[in-house]
Amino acid sequence: MSGRARPEPMQVVKQRRDATLEALVGRVPFIRTLGVVFERRGDELTAILPFNERLIGNPLLPALHGGATAGFLEVAALIELTWTQLWSDVESGRVSPEELADARALRMPKTVDFTVDYLRSGLPRDAYARARVNRSGRRYASVHVEGWQDNRGRLFAQATGHFVMPDPPGTDD
Amino acid sequence: MSESQIAAVRDFITDLPYSRALRLELGGVGPGWAELSMPYHADLVGDPATGVMHGGAVSALMDTTCGAAVMAHPDAGPGTATLDLRIDYMRGAVPGQAVRARATCVRVTRSIAFVQASAYDEGADPIATATGAFTVMAGGGA
Incomplete structure (x- = not known):
């Protein structure tokens, strides 16, 4: 019996995953504009929208702009979907983080529709979101995302979106 | 629609920090409708391979335009908040071109405004x- 390959050193695994996430997020200008950052635990991602005065939509309350909330949740959904899609290729070494940083290397899924349910007004403080890919087929995907602020159990917004997956490499139109 | 109501809607748009961040401009406003535009800018790009704007930027334009249409409705008060918003993305906006949205209140009750918009x-x-x-x-209203 030829024993299993030795597991890679933890730092190598960690560095590869972090670099992949950084490449995915760093290539999208709108994510920077909005100020969204991601935290990773294993394959679980949490999107964070650090509070900034620019995000205010109701100066009297004050409250986050509904458009900022929608954008935040859509960013969280799209990154989760792309991350989930890439995970096995990155883990197996078929795709390297360096390749992903190249703008043309990665085709993003396209949003077909996105529905946001505003449950409470967004407070002027940091917001968090986690997305779940409920279905991911060859052509279409459905993603749900939950947003919260102080209490994980008290969502301030949630959303569902449908996406068209990019054509696999080598099927250029 | 009174002058003060039009002025209130104009202020609503220009005063919002997030509208300013996206450089939204008021194109027109009337009883129960509003038109806004968002110029193309590199910092709104969602897909660097194509240069197409991120859906999240279009969402913000849609949300703001719908809110402005509610505020401009004769039966509605001077403020509003989004309860639910669904956006259907039919195609990517051509890079370099501004996007303009027009929203119309389809029906306004004492508690809810139903709004539709196209961009x-x-x-x-x-x-x-x-x-x-x-x-x-x-x-709101008389």
Whole structure:
């Protein structure tokens, strides 16, 4: 019996995953504009929208702009979907983080529709979101995302979106 | 529609920090409708391979335009909040072109405004449509 390959050193695994996430997020200008950052635990991602005065939509309350909330949740959904899609290729070494940083290397899924349910007004403080890919087929995907602020159990917004997956490499139109 | 109501809607748009961040401009406003535009800018790009704007930027334009239409409705008060907003993205906006959205209140009750909106770049086909439910403040109208 030829024993299993030795597991890679933890730092190598960690560095590869972090670099992949950084490449995915760093290539999208709108994510920077909005100020969204991601935290990773294993394959679980949490999107964070650090509070900034620019995000205010109701100066009297004050409250986050509904458009900022929608954008935040859509960013969280799209990154989760792309991350989930890439995970096995990155883990197996078929795709390297360096390749992903190249703008043309990665085709993003396209949003077909996105529905946001505003449950409470967004407070002027940091917001968090986690997305779940409920279905991911060859052509279409459905993603749900939950947003919260102080209490994980008290969502301030949630959303569902449908996406068209990019054509696999080598099927250029 | 009174001058003060038009002025209130104009202020609503220009005062919002997030509208300013996206450089939204008021194109026109009337009883129960509003038109806004968002210029193309590199910092709104969602897909660096194509240069197409991120859906999240279009969402913000749609949300703001719908909110402005509610505020401009004669039966609604001076403020509103989004309860629910669905956006259908029909195609990517052509890079370099501004996107303009027009929203209309389909029906306004004492508590809810039902709003629809469409967004276009310079082409004839819409890039996106939106359907939303917005809160109505008490004390609006005559």
